[in-house]
Amino acid sequence: MTPRRLRHCTECGTAVDYRVPADDNRERAVCPACGHVQYQNPLNVVGTLPLAEDGRVLLCRRAIEPRRGLWTLPAGFMELGETVEAGALRETSEEAGARVELLGLMAMIDVLHVGQVHFFYRARLLDLDFAPGEESLEVRLFHWDELPWDELAFRTVRLTLEHQRAGTPGVLTAALS
Amino acid sequence: MTPRRLRHCTECGTAVDYRVPADDNRERAVCPACGHVQYQNPLNVVGTLPLAEDGRVLLCRRAIEPRRGLWTLPAGFMELGETVEAGALRETSEEAGARVELLGLMAMIDVLHVGQVHFFYRARLLDLDFAPGEESLEVRLFHWDELPWDELAFRTVRLTLEHQRAGTPGVLTAALS
Ligand SMILES: [Zn+2]
Ligand SMILES: [Zn+2]
Incomplete structure (x- = not known):
């Protein structure tokens, strides 16, 4: 059980996408509405x-x-x-x-x-x-x-x-x- | 800058409340709609x-x-x-x-x-x-x-x-x- 994937943006509640942000090199939960990136770490x-x-x-x-x-x-x-x-x-x-x-x-x-x-x-x-x-x-x-x-x-x-x-x-x- | 407070439930997108869950002893972001508790840790x-x-x-x-x-x-x-x-x-x-x-x-x-x-x-x-x-x-x-x-x-x-x-x-x- 890896940490659960996030489904909604913690800032605005919109459903998130998992994709690699422009200035990054791995997939993150990114909000398509407000742009917030929610990181998950150990x-x-x-x-x-x-x-x-x-x-x-x-x-x-x-x-x-x-x-x-x-x-x-x-x-x-x-x-x-x-x-x-x-x-x-x-x-x-x-x-x-x-x-x-x-x-x-x-x-x-x-x-x-x-x-x-x-x-x-x-x-x-x-x-x-x-x-x-x-x-x-x-x-x-x-x-x-x-x-x-x-x-x-x-x-x-x-x-x-x-x-x-x-x-x-x-x-x-x-x-x- | 303590870690930012969460505003919406990561499971369903509803605005969260900060309160102490029944089986807990400190404030957490709790979803009033689906009950999900989102923890924040160092x-x-x-x-x-x-x-x-x-x-x-x-x-x-x-x-x-x-x-x-x-x-x-x-x-x-x-x-x-x-x-x-x-x-x-x-x-x-x-x-x-x-x-x-x-x-x-x-x-x-x-x-x-x-x-x-x-x-x-x-x-x-x-x-x-x-x-x-x-x-x-x-x-x-x-x-x-x-x-x-x-x-x-x-x-x-x-x-x-x-x-x-x-x-x-x-x-x-x-x-x-
Ligand atoms: Zn958002
Ligand atoms: Zn919820």
Whole structure:
């Protein structure tokens, strides 16, 4: 699912054409009435890999589609007016009710087919008073030898967990087609 | 200039309202006719800091607004279907006609007032056959003691150049309000 094609001009409501504008080199949604060009660009999904003092990792079981019932790291779309780091903290709070300290970016993964870039920060849980938010059925800590590898919601979550388990230094960068 | 508010529904063309949808916690453009919610999120600007073998840095003098006539690093909006790295290479080619090898991410800067995140990669020029693209008036190499610090186009370009000059290891992260 690439981002949906736009059908109407956001400025005047006229049905748009997809064509290459004169000063451009790729197709855009162009309004035949007012000339407005509406761009579509990749979006950032930001989240954390929260770790307890004993090394366990926090995962959320999704209450919403897609992938309802599967396990994920807390993450979601970055919002206007916040930094990448602030977005990661907000999503951790909203989805897991968890307070964390960010320890640094650990993964930046291009997800080409959906037009997204996923950012995960390694994070330290400040306490164990977490609780599922509206988008989670359940939030719990897993020992690394009991992680639900077969019930993970997203490939970027798997890659980020594998990067942590491997202990490889540096930021994981990867691209998923 | 925060990203412009949307006026019409991209699905059906009806004038939208800005309000908080039932399952949400912030204002969105909501269509009163078809119910479509149009999200607006931060966009990524991706570019490079290209270095010649002798240590000189490549800058482009902008041919377009904003900041026409001022100097910048090659950078622009990331496009659908490309990775962050591919976007940085493309912009370096389009704006400076330059071929580079990426040496790693060196700066990731939130620019809150425009809803952007700027990514710069340190890069090695593969040859000196660069030439201005349509968005540049001029492309040239600068020794570090002759950099046009008073004629830089953007604060993120300044921060990235300062980070390189300082020689500080690691990725610069910063937020501009
Ligand atoms: Zn229009
Ligand atoms: Zn509508």
